[in-house]
Amino acid sequence: MECSGENPASDPQPESAPDEEFGTLKYQLLGPSLTKAGQDSVDQQKVSEIIYNASKGSKFFNHEQERDRNLTLKTERIVKEKARLERLDLNSELRRADEYLAELELSRDLSQHVIHVDCDAFFAAVEELDRPELKTVPMAVGKGVLTTCNYLARKFGVRSGMASFVAKKLCPQLVLLPQNYDKYTAKAKEVRAIMAEYDPLFESASIDEAYLNITAYCNENNLEPDEVVRRMRAEILETTKVSVSAGIAANAKVAKIASNLNKPNGQFQVPNEREAIIEFMRDLSVRKVNGIGRVFERELESIGVKKCGDIFPHRALLTKLFGEKAFQFLAQCYLGLGRTKIEPIETHERKSVSTETTFHDIGDKEELRAKLWWAAQELEKDLARTQFKGRTLALKVKLHTFEVLTRQTAPSRAVSLAKDLYYFALPMLAKLEKDIPNMKLRLLGLRCSNLVSTQKVGINFFGVVTPKPATEPTPVSASGVDTDHEICAEEAFEAAARQEIQDEMNDLEQLSQETPAVSVARRPEASADPEVVEAPPMWDCPICTRPQIADDRIFNEHVDFCLSRQTIREVVQDTSEETPLIPHNSRKRKMASQAGIPETDPKQKRLFFQ
């Protein structure tokens, strides 16, 4: 599986190269999925030339170039630091590393059979089922950026994550299909139903990947792991018509690596023996390990670590060069250790909910507020679906130069409604506008973290819904059979989500009857196209002068907020040349006058974007 073309250092320079960074830059431009299967017969040299020329001069290219420069500088620092460390006495570091390796060795568990199952070119395969004629042509799924492509397309150097216009340069006859996520989800459900027969507590790693612990199945049926996997793959192919590849090993990490070795439609087993595992890892490129990406690969390469076997002779340096976590991770790579505990994804708690959208470069402030309002509405929907509120709200922007910035805040209470998300995010956006002259964005997103559950129904471990007090007992899942667990859980979640959306809509209806302004601001019929988003009606805040959602409660709360926050008062000073308005609420007017704001006509609130 070694592929010498992957080595950035061996990538010859083009004759016209003005400096030495193009080797690594071209490698970077090849994209993150270089190690994917189906690339063996590809002339990487030619491919990288085409990608390079297609990208050259673009803002994206310039940003990649900048990142490449920085990484090169970083690797140079690492090399120097390594040389410095090697002049010191490393015995204590060496001892510490060996102690850790010995400790890890004690934890080695060879009693389990873990498999990683991966659908081959999943989205493309599902599309081919609907349109068999696509099997004979190079084809990819995805619009601006490809999410998947079939193996015919890979022969041309086309890969997932590649911009579609670049893919078209590599393969002009490439057929591009829009992505149909619902279709893939339905097919994934069929595949999972079969996997559940082999391990009812299997773990979905993504829509097209899963980990299973088949130890019990092997014992109960008196079968060897490779035979079990052969049967399972055959059953999946027979029943669902999609082919899968699998890795079989003593733990998840090695199984994941192994599943890539005989793709497509193949399997690979690493025996549950210490020597065999260590030998397997020894010649394995570190890049094949899940968690080591293009950056870490280059950093490791700079100190001479290309294969997992190279980790051992460098063990005394790793903590100092890359940190304790990285050392521990690499130690596990060297020994071929990983987790054997496989558990359903429902058991692991979510840490954040987010949304983001890319658009044409926007510098106009009102347009940006419209995008923010769109993001707030999207996030509200996702928070309702997942039944969370956030105690922390983060704004993410990508400048037209592709530079990414994030700003976060802890609202006074957990938030989940679009107007609240907008209200707390807007000051962060405004501050960025103030700090960055002529700020132009190509992406804007919102993320809630520090989540608080708003779940009204309990779902226990086996996916059974605990009915709400005043409602009918839910009909979900009459079957107590283990093999149904995944599907039951899914249905339970869907039912819960539907109920929650219904509740939410009822609340909304009530709210809109009480305060008409809210129903105007929370226009639920927002356009489906983020490029033509409707902006909310806005009033200017009299304190900070920034536009706020035109809702009495929100507006008054905002003014309270402005009056109470020192940081906002600073903004008032900054914008003192503009005459702020006085709130129409008498209490607010009094507070404003105490804050030294001159009184003006309260009717002077105006609507933005209209």
Add this chain to the structure above:
DNA sequence: GCGGATCAC
């Protein structure tokens, strides 16, 4: 706790 960065899919 915040912001930047990396990684996977």
Add this chain to the structure above:
DNA sequence: TATGGTGATCCGC
């Protein structure tokens, strides 16, 4: 002409 969205984790400060 033109390079995605969601979620997680780690590091340095």
